[in-house]
Amino acid sequence: MLETVQSPKDLRHFSINELAELAAEIRRKIIETTATTGGHIGASLGAVELTLALHRVYDTPEDKLVWDIGHQAYAHKLVTGRVAQFAELRQLGGISGFLKRRESPYDVWEAGHGGTALAGALGMAAARDLQGGQRQVVAVVGDGALTSGMAWEALNQIGHLRTAMVVVVNDNSMSIAPNVGAISRYLTELRSAPAYTRLKQDVESLLEAVPLVGESLRRRVERLKDLIRYVVLPQNVFENLGFQYFGPVDGHDLPALINVLGNAREIHAPVAVHVITQKGRGYLPAEAQPERFHGPGPFDIASGRIRKGKEAPSYSQVAADTLLQLAQSRPEVVAITAAMGEGTKLDRFAEVFPQRFYDVGMAEQHAATFAAGLAAAGMRPVFAVYSTFLQRACDQIIHDICHQNLPVTLAIDRAGLVGADGATHQGIYDISLLRPIPHLEIAMGKDESELRSLLAAALDRPGPVAVRYPRGSGRGLALSEEIPSLAWGKAEWIRQGRQLTLVALGPIVYTALEAATALEAMGFSIGVVNARFVKPLDKETLSEVSRHTEAMLTLEEHSEAGGFGSAVLEWAASEGIGIPVRIAGLPDSFIDQGPPAHYLAQFELDRDGIVRRVTTWLQAARERA
Ligand SMILES: Cc1ncc(C[n+]2csc(CCOP(=O)(O)OP(=O)(O)O)c2C)c(N)n1
Structure with a gap:
């Protein structure tokens, strides 16, 4: 049919x-x-x-x-x-x-x-x-x-x-x-x-049958009818x-x-x-299992088993485990979700600390201001929110959290391309939205180990911090029981390169390293910096790098407009660093559903794309010279 x-x-x-x-x-x-x-x-x-x-x-x-x-x-x-x-x-x-x-x-x-x-x-x-x-x-x-x-x-x-x-x-x-x-x-x-509508009709027809005699009596009877309705019928918010x-x-x-x-x-x-x-x-x-079947990946129809490869724990899982670990010794740590407990993997936290976990419903604006209130009264709230849904809470982040310089941690999940959900769900605007906000610090590690360190460090910062991490599994690193510490505000200069240095934010650092290796095999001298911090930007390290390299290319899985690369360009322009800096990120257009790897290749952010960008640039420079 x-x-x-x-x-x-x-x-x-x-x-x-x-x-x-x-x-x-x-x-x-x-x-x-x-x-x-x-x-x-x-x-x-x-x-x-x-x-x-x-x-x-x-x-x-x-x-x-x-x-x-x-x-x-x-x-x-x-x-x-x-x-x-x-x-x-x-x-x-x-x-x-x-x-x-x-x-x-x-x-x-x-x-x-x-x-x-x-x-x-x-x-x-x-x-x-x-x-x-x-x-x-x-x-x-x-x-x-x-x-x-x-x-x-x-x-x-x-x-x-x-x-x-x-x-x-x-x-x-x-x-x-x-x-x-x-x-x-x-x-x-x-x-x-369920009898509400019928009951209402019955009450109405009964009241209708009451005769109205004389003007003053009529008014009194009407008032009485209202009172009867009020007492007999349950209140209905829609009718009200x-x-x-x-x-x-x-x-x-x-x-x-x-x-x-x-x-x-x-x-x-x-x-x-x-x-x-x-x-x-x-x-x-x-x-x-309605929760598991809200939006599952492929599954076996007969058994209802959701197919999952043997993947490393997801970034969300590592973030949630870290918060749980930190919360064990810090009673002031509380976790907030806006209807995404499962997605952000906070369900275990909710089990262990039911009093310190809040699912506020699909209400990101409220969640942000609620977190501000908790922080204003001495707690250390962590609002775990997908990058895309954080968009809704922009004013609350500016006006309620950051303006008051309150120590709220925004754990920004699904930062980057998200795949099958497509354009409305891409996590590729949050840096641009958050970067101009005073007091707010923004960081993203290159892997799940750094994610742990950043979250732990965020909870010791005096003001608001946003820690970003992507959708999907981490690199499968063996994680020590103790969370390694990390110098706040410091980038990691991983390898030196004379001709060009790739300055990357997030897991794309690993792609940058692969590209640098491939470029080296082609005879180029390429450096790599793991930026870690968008704000404060590690200007000291970047200045030092700029004295040892002839060009810089920033890399990020985020919109180019106002993103991490823009922060580097602003620094380069205002300090007049004297070497060319280019940025590579996502274009100014909505990106539909499809595997992130497809788009990373399309926008030259995969290994081969980065190699192509660098060789084209350096060869053109050589020809000009
Ligand atoms: C602003 C926002 N926050 C979070 C989500 C994630 N999300 C997608 S569907 C959903 C639940 C929807 O529940 P309901 O509106 O009752 O529809 P149902 O799926 O139950 O039919 C949530 C929280 C979203 N889409 N938008």
């Missing part, structure tokens, strides 16, 4: 039984594909019926369907003409794991980060109102994303503008891990009152904010969904539809 669905318009002719059959087929497709490609299987399996019901009831793409994050939208991709491309999900040159406006007219909104759908959808509704249109706007937001401040800022304005739009709360009580916080608890309470609330409705019951969405469609005011779904629905391993 799936092959016959050219567009969602086809769904409008299907019977309920046919839709149910299609749902099963879509599930099979999602399972089979993600078993090979990896991807967000759990959320997507949970939203299959919801997707079919939405496209059936609404006249998409004229009606606007806005998905929060977009990771749950694989069924949406499949019914909007992307069956043939689905095998290439998240692959280089294939379709994105999220939604892309250029991929389909049905993808009216792009995301990857959580909490943006309500604001985006409200913008579309407001534009419609200004333009005099009639089209519906529907936003689908998860209970996890509903813990983000942005979602509440939007609810606030939706309730104020009172324009027609539907907010579907896709509530599976999971973020990546089980959802936490008072909002999550509130949704659970709302869920366990100005929404009409429908639900909770079983998100796997197609007729119920179609019915409730059909009703919502007729209302010309804000509507909240509370839909209960199950993450991983229809694939037992994903139902049983």
